[in-house]
Amino acid sequence: MSILRTSRIKSPWLLHFDSGSCNGCDIEVLACLTPLYDIERFGIVNQGNPKHADILLVTGSGNPRNARVLKNLYNQMPDPKVVVAIGACGCSGGIFRDAFNTLGGIDNIIPVDVYVPGCASRPEAIIDGVVKALGKLAEKGAAMDRKKVPQEAKV
Amino acid sequence: MGIGMTMAVAVATLVLAPIVAGVLNGIDRRFTARLQGRVGPPLAQPFYDVIKLLGKELIVVNRLQLIWAWGFFGFAAASLVLLILGGDLLVVVFSVGFAAVCLALGALSVKSPYSYLGGIRELWQMLSYEPILLASVVGIYLAKGSFLVDVILKDSWPLIAQLPLVFIALLLVLTIKMRKSPFDISTSHHAHQEIVKGVTTEYSGPYLALIELGHWYELMFMLTLIALFWANPIWIGILIALICFLLEMIVDVTWARMTWRWMLRVSLAVGLALVGVNLAILTFFNG
Numbered sequence: 001m002s003i004l005r006t007s008r009i010k011s012p013w014l015l016h017f018d019s020g021s022c023n024g025c026d027i028e029v030l031a032c033l034t035p036l037y038d039i040e041r042f043g044i045v046n047q048g049n050p051k052h053a054d055i056l057l058v059t060g061s062g063n064p065r066n067a068r069v070l071k072n073l074y075n076q077m078p079d080p081k082v083v084v085a086i087g088a089c090g091c092s093g094g095i096f097r098d099a100f101n102t103l104g105g106i107d108n109i110i111p112v113d114v115y116v117p118g119c120a121s122r123p124e125a126i127i128d129g130v131v132k133a134l135g136k137l138a139e140k141g142a143a144m145d146r147k148k149v150p151q152e153a154k155v
Numbered sequence: 156m157g158i159g160m161t162m163a164v165a166v167a168t169l170v171l172a173p174i175v176a177g178v179l180n181g182i183d184r185r186f187t188a189r190l191q192g193r194v195g196p197p198l199a200q201p202f203y204d205v206i207k208l209l210g211k212e213l214i215v216v217n218r219l220q221l222i223w224a225w226g227f228f229g230f231a232a233a234s235l236v237l238l239i240l241g242g243d244l245l246v247v248v249f250s251v252g253f254a255a256v257c258l259a260l261g262a263l264s265v266k267s268p269y270s271y272l273g274g275i276r277e278l279w280q281m282l283s284y285e286p287i288l289l290a291s292v293v294g295i296y297l298a299k300g301s302f303l304v305d306v307i308l309k310d311s312w313p314l315i316a317q318l319p320l321v322f323i324a325l326l327l328v329l330t331i332k333m334r335k336s337p338f339d340i341s342t343s344h345h346a347h348q349e350i351v352k353g354v355t356t357e358y359s360g361p362y363l364a365l366i367e368l369g370h371w372y373e374l375m376f377m378l379t380l381i382a383l384f385w386a387n388p389i390w391i392g393i394l395i396a397l398i399c400f401l402l403e404m405i406v407d408v409t410w411a412r413m414t415w416r417w418m419l420r421v422s423l424a425v426g427l428a429l430v431g432v433n434l435a436i437l438t439f440f441n442g
Contacts, residue, residue, distance in 0.1 A: 003206060010200070040184075
Protein backbone atom coordinates (compact mmCIF):
# COMPACT_ATOMS: atom_id res chain seq x y z
CA MET A 1 0.00 0.00 0.00
CA SER A 2 2.39 2.66 -1.17
CA ILE A 3 -0.29 5.36 -1.56
CA LEU A 4 -1.24 4.94 2.10
CA ARG A 5 2.44 5.10 3.08
CA THR A 6 2.91 8.32 1.08
CA SER A 7 -0.21 9.82 2.62
CA ARG A 8 0.99 8.99 6.13
CA ILE A 9 4.32 10.68 5.49
CA LYS A 10 2.73 13.67 3.78
CA SER A 11 0.05 14.39 6.34
CA PRO A 12 1.37 14.27 9.91
CA TRP A 13 -0.85 16.12 12.36
CA LEU A 14 0.83 17.28 15.54
CA LEU A 15 -0.28 17.37 19.13
CA HIS A 16 1.87 19.44 21.46
CA PHE A 17 1.98 18.80 25.20
CA ASP A 18 3.97 20.72 27.81
CA SER A 19 4.82 18.44 30.72
CA GLY A 20 6.50 20.97 32.95
CA SER A 21 8.74 22.76 30.48
CA CYS A 22 10.09 26.27 31.14
CA ASN A 23 8.19 27.29 27.93
CA GLY A 24 11.47 27.83 26.07
CA CYS A 25 10.89 24.76 23.88
CA ASP A 26 7.16 25.51 23.59
CA ILE A 27 7.92 28.88 22.07
CA GLU A 28 10.23 27.18 19.58
CA VAL A 29 7.54 24.60 18.69
CA LEU A 30 5.10 27.42 17.99
CA ALA A 31 7.78 29.25 16.01
CA CYS A 32 7.71 26.32 13.54
CA LEU A 33 4.12 27.27 12.69
CA THR A 34 4.94 30.87 11.75
CA PRO A 35 5.33 31.98 8.11
CA LEU A 36 9.13 31.91 8.53
CA TYR A 37 9.27 28.11 8.95
CA ASP A 38 5.75 27.32 7.68
CA ILE A 39 5.62 23.60 8.44
CA GLU A 40 2.30 23.35 6.60
CA ARG A 41 4.52 23.07 3.50
CA PHE A 42 5.00 19.44 4.59
CA GLY A 43 1.32 19.00 5.37
CA ILE A 44 2.05 19.33 9.08
CA VAL A 45 -0.86 20.81 10.97
CA ASN A 46 -0.93 21.58 14.68
CA GLN A 47 -4.05 19.86 16.00
CA GLY A 48 -5.23 20.45 19.52
CA ASN A 49 -6.98 17.11 19.69
CA PRO A 50 -5.27 13.77 20.49
CA LYS A 51 -7.91 11.89 18.48
CA HIS A 52 -6.86 13.70 15.31
CA ALA A 53 -3.10 13.62 15.89
CA ASP A 54 -0.34 11.37 14.53
CA ILE A 55 2.72 12.84 16.24
CA LEU A 56 2.91 13.78 19.91
CA LEU A 57 5.47 16.50 20.67
CA VAL A 58 6.36 16.62 24.34
CA THR A 59 8.45 19.28 26.04
CA GLY A 60 9.53 19.28 29.69
CA SER A 61 10.79 16.54 31.96
CA GLY A 62 7.45 15.29 33.24
CA ASN A 63 6.35 15.23 36.85
CA PRO A 64 4.08 13.02 38.95
CA ARG A 65 1.13 15.34 38.49
CA ASN A 66 1.08 15.57 34.71
CA ALA A 67 2.30 12.03 33.93
CA ARG A 68 -1.31 10.82 34.16
CA VAL A 69 -2.43 13.50 31.69
CA LEU A 70 0.36 12.65 29.26
CA LYS A 71 -0.48 8.92 29.39
CA ASN A 72 -4.13 9.75 28.82
CA LEU A 73 -3.35 11.86 25.76
CA TYR A 74 -1.05 9.14 24.38
CA ASN A 75 -3.70 6.47 24.80
CA GLN A 76 -6.32 8.59 23.06
CA MET A 77 -4.24 8.87 19.89
CA PRO A 78 -5.22 6.30 17.23
CA ASP A 79 -2.42 4.10 15.79
CA PRO A 80 -0.03 4.57 14.02
CA LYS A 81 1.46 7.25 16.26
CA VAL A 82 4.92 8.44 17.26
CA VAL A 83 6.27 10.48 20.15
CA VAL A 84 8.96 13.14 19.85
CA ALA A 85 10.66 14.31 23.05
CA ILE A 86 11.84 17.89 22.66
CA GLY A 87 14.63 19.65 24.54
CA ALA A 88 17.16 18.52 27.10
CA CYS A 89 14.41 18.16 29.70
CA GLY A 90 12.18 16.05 27.46
CA CYS A 91 15.10 13.77 26.48
CA SER A 92 16.67 13.18 29.88
CA GLY A 93 15.33 15.62 32.44
CA GLY A 94 18.19 18.03 31.69
CA ILE A 95 19.49 19.96 34.66
CA PHE A 96 16.36 18.99 36.58
CA ARG A 97 17.10 15.26 36.21
CA ASP A 98 17.85 14.70 39.90
CA ALA A 99 15.26 17.14 41.22
CA PHE A 100 12.79 15.55 43.64
CA ASN A 101 9.72 16.65 41.69
CA THR A 102 10.58 15.56 38.13
CA LEU A 103 10.52 12.16 36.46
CA GLY A 104 13.70 12.68 34.45
CA GLY A 105 12.55 12.52 30.84
CA ILE A 106 9.45 11.62 28.86
CA ASP A 107 10.59 8.04 28.17
CA ASN A 108 9.96 7.24 31.84
CA ILE A 109 6.26 7.87 31.17
CA ILE A 110 5.49 6.86 27.56
CA PRO A 111 7.59 5.22 24.80
CA VAL A 112 9.58 7.86 22.88
CA ASP A 113 10.59 7.42 19.20
CA VAL A 114 12.70 10.49 18.48
CA TYR A 115 14.81 12.64 20.81
CA VAL A 116 15.45 16.29 19.85
CA PRO A 117 18.25 17.79 21.96
CA GLY A 118 18.83 21.45 22.76
CA CYS A 119 18.06 23.97 25.45
CA ALA A 120 15.93 25.30 23.96
CA SER A 121 15.68 23.15 20.79
CA ARG A 122 15.88 25.32 17.71
CA PRO A 123 12.91 25.25 15.29
CA GLU A 124 15.18 23.70 12.62
CA ALA A 125 16.05 20.87 15.03
CA ILE A 126 12.38 20.33 15.86
CA ILE A 127 11.48 20.15 12.15
CA ASP A 128 14.36 17.68 11.63
CA GLY A 129 13.06 15.59 14.53
CA VAL A 130 9.54 15.53 13.11
CA VAL A 131 10.85 14.53 9.67
CA LYS A 132 12.81 11.67 11.32
CA ALA A 133 9.65 10.67 13.13
CA LEU A 134 7.84 10.40 9.77
CA GLY A 135 9.99 7.40 8.80
CA LYS A 136 9.05 5.70 12.05
CA LEU A 137 5.41 6.59 11.51
CA ALA A 138 5.45 4.91 8.09
CA GLU A 139 7.19 1.83 9.56
CA LYS A 140 4.64 1.55 12.35
CA GLY A 141 1.81 2.03 9.86
CA ALA A 142 3.18 -0.74 7.64
CA ALA A 143 3.52 -3.05 10.66
CA MET A 144 -0.04 -2.22 11.65
CA ASP A 145 -1.33 -3.03 8.15
CA ARG A 146 0.52 -6.37 8.16
CA LYS A 147 -0.69 -7.51 11.53
CA LYS A 148 -4.08 -5.77 11.62
CA VAL A 149 -4.10 -6.13 15.38
CA PRO A 150 -7.28 -4.40 16.56
CA GLN A 151 -5.86 -3.06 19.80
CA GLU A 152 -2.19 -2.83 20.73
CA ALA A 153 -1.14 -3.16 24.34
CA LYS A 154 -1.78 0.20 25.95
CA VAL A 155 0.58 1.89 28.38
CA MET B 156 -33.37 10.66 -19.09
CA GLY B 157 -33.59 6.88 -19.09
CA ILE B 158 -32.91 4.88 -15.94
CA GLY B 159 -29.48 3.79 -17.22
CA MET B 160 -28.48 7.35 -18.00
CA THR B 161 -29.72 8.51 -14.58
CA MET B 162 -27.66 5.83 -12.83
CA ALA B 163 -24.58 6.75 -14.87
CA VAL B 164 -24.90 10.46 -14.00
CA ALA B 165 -25.44 9.61 -10.31
CA VAL B 166 -22.36 7.37 -10.15
CA ALA B 167 -20.26 9.91 -12.07
CA THR B 168 -21.33 12.63 -9.62
CA LEU B 169 -20.49 10.47 -6.61
CA VAL B 170 -17.03 9.69 -8.00
CA LEU B 171 -16.09 13.02 -9.55
CA ALA B 172 -17.42 15.38 -6.84
CA PRO B 173 -14.86 14.37 -4.16
CA ILE B 174 -12.05 14.68 -6.70
CA VAL B 175 -13.08 18.19 -7.74
CA ALA B 176 -13.80 19.22 -4.13
CA GLY B 177 -10.42 17.83 -3.00
CA VAL B 178 -8.59 19.87 -5.63
CA LEU B 179 -10.65 22.94 -4.67
CA ASN B 180 -9.71 22.38 -1.03
CA GLY B 181 -6.06 22.09 -2.06
CA ILE B 182 -6.36 25.42 -3.90
CA ASP B 183 -8.07 26.81 -0.80
CA ARG B 184 -5.21 25.83 1.52
CA ARG B 185 -2.53 27.04 -0.85
CA PHE B 186 -4.26 30.31 -1.68
CA THR B 187 -4.93 30.98 2.02
CA ALA B 188 -1.26 30.31 2.80
CA ARG B 189 -0.18 32.73 0.06
CA LEU B 190 -2.50 35.40 1.45
CA GLN B 191 -0.85 34.88 4.85
CA GLY B 192 2.68 35.15 3.42
CA ARG B 193 3.34 31.39 3.59
CA VAL B 194 4.12 28.81 0.92
CA GLY B 195 1.40 26.36 1.86
CA PRO B 196 0.96 22.60 1.37
CA PRO B 197 0.97 20.77 -1.98
CA LEU B 198 -2.23 20.80 -4.04
CA ALA B 199 -2.94 17.13 -3.27
CA GLN B 200 -2.79 17.72 0.50
CA PRO B 201 -6.54 17.15 1.16
CA PHE B 202 -6.27 13.72 -0.52
CA TYR B 203 -3.23 12.80 1.59
CA ASP B 204 -5.15 13.82 4.71
CA VAL B 205 -8.22 11.75 3.88
CA ILE B 206 -6.25 8.64 2.79
CA LYS B 207 -4.13 8.84 5.92
CA LEU B 208 -7.23 9.10 8.11
CA LEU B 209 -8.76 6.07 6.35
CA GLY B 210 -5.63 4.07 7.26
CA LYS B 211 -5.73 4.92 10.95
CA GLU B 212 -6.88 2.77 13.85
CA LEU B 213 -10.64 2.75 14.42
CA ILE B 214 -11.57 4.13 17.82
CA VAL B 215 -15.30 4.25 18.43
CA VAL B 216 -16.85 6.23 21.24
CA ASN B 217 -20.31 4.74 20.70
CA ARG B 218 -22.17 3.14 17.83
CA LEU B 219 -24.79 5.84 17.53
CA GLN B 220 -22.05 8.29 16.59
CA LEU B 221 -21.13 6.11 13.61
CA ILE B 222 -24.70 6.01 12.35
CA TRP B 223 -24.89 9.83 12.40
CA ALA B 224 -21.54 10.06 10.59
CA TRP B 225 -22.86 7.79 7.83
CA GLY B 226 -26.10 9.81 7.85
CA PHE B 227 -24.23 13.05 7.31
CA PHE B 228 -22.16 11.54 4.51
CA GLY B 229 -25.15 9.86 2.86
CA PHE B 230 -27.49 12.84 2.93
CA ALA B 231 -24.78 15.27 1.78
CA ALA B 232 -23.98 12.97 -1.16
CA ALA B 233 -27.69 12.39 -1.90
CA SER B 234 -28.42 16.14 -1.99
CA LEU B 235 -25.68 16.73 -4.54
CA VAL B 236 -26.82 13.82 -6.72
CA LEU B 237 -30.45 15.01 -6.60
CA LEU B 238 -29.36 18.52 -7.56
CA ILE B 239 -27.23 17.32 -10.47
CA LEU B 240 -30.00 15.03 -11.69
CA GLY B 241 -32.29 18.07 -11.94
CA GLY B 242 -34.51 17.19 -9.01
CA ASP B 243 -36.85 19.22 -6.88
CA LEU B 244 -35.05 22.07 -5.07
CA LEU B 245 -37.29 21.77 -2.00
CA VAL B 246 -36.37 18.10 -1.52
CA VAL B 247 -32.71 18.94 -2.08
CA VAL B 248 -32.72 21.71 0.52
CA PHE B 249 -34.42 19.50 3.12
CA SER B 250 -31.97 16.71 2.38
CA VAL B 251 -28.93 18.94 2.88
CA GLY B 252 -30.59 20.26 6.03
CA PHE B 253 -30.94 16.76 7.42
CA ALA B 254 -27.26 16.12 6.66
CA ALA B 255 -26.40 19.00 8.99
CA VAL B 256 -28.83 17.64 11.60
CA CYS B 257 -26.98 14.30 11.45
CA LEU B 258 -23.70 16.10 12.08
CA ALA B 259 -25.14 17.92 15.09
CA LEU B 260 -26.77 14.76 16.50
CA GLY B 261 -23.51 12.86 16.07
CA ALA B 262 -21.76 15.51 18.13
CA LEU B 263 -24.53 15.47 20.74
CA SER B 264 -24.47 11.67 21.06
CA VAL B 265 -21.20 11.59 23.03
CA LYS B 266 -20.40 12.84 26.51
CA SER B 267 -17.53 15.18 25.65
CA PRO B 268 -18.46 18.78 26.56
CA TYR B 269 -16.49 20.15 23.59
CA SER B 270 -18.34 17.93 21.17
CA TYR B 271 -21.63 18.79 22.84
CA LEU B 272 -21.03 22.53 22.54
CA GLY B 273 -20.02 21.98 18.91
CA GLY B 274 -23.33 20.20 18.29
CA ILE B 275 -25.30 23.07 19.84
CA ARG B 276 -23.35 25.58 17.77
CA GLU B 277 -24.04 23.55 14.62
CA LEU B 278 -27.74 23.91 15.41
CA TRP B 279 -27.30 27.68 15.81
CA GLN B 280 -25.62 27.75 12.41
CA MET B 281 -28.54 25.85 10.91
CA LEU B 282 -30.93 28.35 12.47
CA SER B 283 -28.91 31.07 10.72
CA TYR B 284 -28.70 29.69 7.20
CA GLU B 285 -31.66 27.32 6.75
CA PRO B 286 -34.27 30.13 6.57
CA ILE B 287 -32.18 31.92 3.92
CA LEU B 288 -31.73 28.72 1.92
CA LEU B 289 -35.43 27.91 2.06
CA ALA B 290 -36.49 31.48 1.21
CA SER B 291 -34.05 31.48 -1.71
CA VAL B 292 -35.67 28.36 -3.11
CA VAL B 293 -39.07 30.02 -2.76
CA GLY B 294 -37.59 32.99 -4.65
CA ILE B 295 -36.45 30.67 -7.42
CA TYR B 296 -40.00 29.31 -7.60
CA LEU B 297 -41.44 32.83 -7.85
CA ALA B 298 -38.99 33.68 -10.63
CA LYS B 299 -39.30 30.51 -12.70
CA GLY B 300 -42.62 29.04 -11.64
CA SER B 301 -41.06 25.70 -10.72
CA PHE B 302 -38.94 24.02 -8.08
CA LEU B 303 -37.36 21.72 -10.67
CA VAL B 304 -33.71 22.28 -11.57
CA ASP B 305 -34.45 21.07 -15.12
CA VAL B 306 -36.75 24.06 -15.71
CA ILE B 307 -34.05 26.50 -14.52
CA LEU B 308 -31.50 24.85 -16.80
CA LYS B 309 -33.79 25.25 -19.85
CA ASP B 310 -34.70 28.89 -19.15
CA SER B 311 -32.53 31.31 -21.11
CA TRP B 312 -32.99 34.18 -18.64
CA PRO B 313 -30.35 33.88 -15.84
CA LEU B 314 -31.64 33.69 -12.27
CA ILE B 315 -29.12 36.27 -11.08
CA ALA B 316 -30.90 38.98 -13.09
CA GLN B 317 -34.14 38.34 -11.23
CA LEU B 318 -32.67 37.43 -7.85
CA PRO B 319 -29.48 39.51 -7.33
CA LEU B 320 -30.11 40.05 -3.61
CA VAL B 321 -30.93 36.36 -3.07
CA PHE B 322 -27.58 35.58 -4.70
CA ILE B 323 -25.76 37.82 -2.18
CA ALA B 324 -27.65 36.15 0.69
CA LEU B 325 -26.60 32.74 -0.66
CA LEU B 326 -22.96 33.83 -0.45
CA LEU B 327 -23.57 34.28 3.28
CA VAL B 328 -24.87 30.71 3.41
CA LEU B 329 -21.79 29.54 1.49
CA THR B 330 -19.50 31.14 4.08
CA ILE B 331 -21.37 29.46 6.93
CA LYS B 332 -21.44 26.09 5.13
CA MET B 333 -17.73 26.26 4.28
CA ARG B 334 -16.93 27.04 7.93
CA LYS B 335 -14.97 30.13 7.04
CA SER B 336 -14.36 33.12 9.29
CA PRO B 337 -16.31 35.00 10.56
CA PHE B 338 -18.66 31.99 10.73
CA ASP B 339 -16.31 29.12 11.69
CA ILE B 340 -18.27 28.52 14.85
CA SER B 341 -19.32 24.87 15.14
CA THR B 342 -16.14 23.57 13.56
CA SER B 343 -13.29 25.18 11.71
CA HIS B 344 -11.72 24.65 8.36
CA HIS B 345 -8.25 25.10 9.86
CA ALA B 346 -6.45 23.22 12.60
CA HIS B 347 -7.89 24.42 15.87
CA GLN B 348 -8.76 22.84 19.14
CA GLU B 349 -11.48 22.07 21.63
CA ILE B 350 -14.64 24.15 21.13
CA VAL B 351 -13.43 25.57 17.84
CA LYS B 352 -13.06 22.05 16.46
CA GLY B 353 -16.55 21.45 17.80
CA VAL B 354 -18.54 18.70 16.11
CA THR B 355 -15.51 16.70 14.93
CA THR B 356 -13.82 16.55 18.37
CA GLU B 357 -14.87 12.98 19.12
CA TYR B 358 -14.46 11.61 15.61
CA SER B 359 -11.13 10.05 14.69
CA GLY B 360 -9.50 8.01 11.95
CA PRO B 361 -11.78 6.60 9.20
CA TYR B 362 -14.90 8.32 10.52
CA LEU B 363 -13.19 11.71 10.52
CA ALA B 364 -12.36 10.98 6.86
CA LEU B 365 -16.05 10.20 6.27
CA ILE B 366 -17.07 13.54 7.79
CA GLU B 367 -14.47 15.30 5.63
CA LEU B 368 -15.84 13.61 2.50
CA GLY B 369 -19.33 14.68 3.55
CA HIS B 370 -18.06 18.26 3.76
CA TRP B 371 -16.68 17.92 0.25
CA TYR B 372 -20.09 16.88 -1.09
CA GLU B 373 -21.64 19.78 0.83
CA LEU B 374 -19.15 22.20 -0.74
CA MET B 375 -19.92 20.89 -4.24
CA PHE B 376 -23.63 21.17 -3.46
CA MET B 377 -23.34 24.84 -2.50
CA LEU B 378 -21.16 25.67 -5.51
CA THR B 379 -23.60 23.89 -7.87
CA LEU B 380 -26.49 25.82 -6.35
CA ILE B 381 -24.61 29.08 -6.95
CA ALA B 382 -23.72 28.03 -10.51
CA LEU B 383 -27.47 27.59 -11.17
CA PHE B 384 -27.83 31.38 -10.97
CA TRP B 385 -26.39 31.64 -14.45
CA ALA B 386 -27.54 28.32 -15.88
CA ASN B 387 -27.52 29.26 -19.56
CA PRO B 388 -24.75 28.79 -20.65
CA ILE B 389 -23.70 26.87 -17.52
CA TRP B 390 -19.97 27.63 -17.88
CA ILE B 391 -20.62 31.24 -16.86
CA GLY B 392 -22.37 29.90 -13.76
CA ILE B 393 -19.42 27.64 -12.98
CA LEU B 394 -17.06 30.59 -13.42
CA ILE B 395 -19.20 32.67 -11.04
CA ALA B 396 -19.15 29.82 -8.49
CA LEU B 397 -15.35 29.57 -8.71
CA ILE B 398 -14.95 33.33 -8.24
CA CYS B 399 -17.25 33.15 -5.19
CA PHE B 400 -15.14 30.26 -3.88
CA LEU B 401 -11.93 32.33 -4.14
CA LEU B 402 -13.74 35.29 -2.59
CA GLU B 403 -14.43 33.09 0.45
CA MET B 404 -10.66 32.67 1.04
CA ILE B 405 -10.19 36.44 1.08
CA VAL B 406 -13.09 36.85 3.50
CA ASP B 407 -11.66 34.04 5.65
CA VAL B 408 -8.21 35.59 5.88
CA THR B 409 -9.35 39.16 6.47
CA TRP B 410 -12.01 38.41 9.07
CA ALA B 411 -11.79 37.22 12.67
CA ARG B 412 -14.12 34.62 14.15
CA MET B 413 -17.26 36.23 15.58
CA THR B 414 -19.75 34.88 18.14
CA TRP B 415 -22.80 32.82 17.27
CA ARG B 416 -25.07 35.65 18.45
CA TRP B 417 -23.50 37.96 15.89
CA MET B 418 -23.88 35.29 13.23
CA LEU B 419 -27.56 34.86 14.03
CA ARG B 420 -28.15 38.61 14.00
CA VAL B 421 -26.35 39.17 10.69
CA SER B 422 -27.83 36.23 8.84
CA LEU B 423 -31.40 36.87 9.96
CA ALA B 424 -31.31 40.69 9.83
CA VAL B 425 -29.21 41.11 6.68
CA GLY B 426 -29.45 37.78 4.83
CA LEU B 427 -33.14 37.14 5.31
CA ALA B 428 -33.92 40.84 4.74
CA LEU B 429 -32.07 40.75 1.40
CA VAL B 430 -34.11 37.74 0.31
CA GLY B 431 -37.33 39.37 1.56
CA VAL B 432 -36.74 42.63 -0.34
CA ASN B 433 -35.86 40.69 -3.48
CA LEU B 434 -38.99 38.58 -3.24
CA ALA B 435 -41.13 41.67 -2.62
CA ILE B 436 -39.76 43.41 -5.72
CA LEU B 437 -40.15 40.24 -7.78
CA THR B 438 -43.77 39.79 -6.71
CA PHE B 439 -44.49 43.47 -7.39
CA PHE B 440 -43.21 43.34 -10.98
CA ASN B 441 -44.60 39.90 -11.74
CA GLY B 442 -47.96 40.45 -10.55
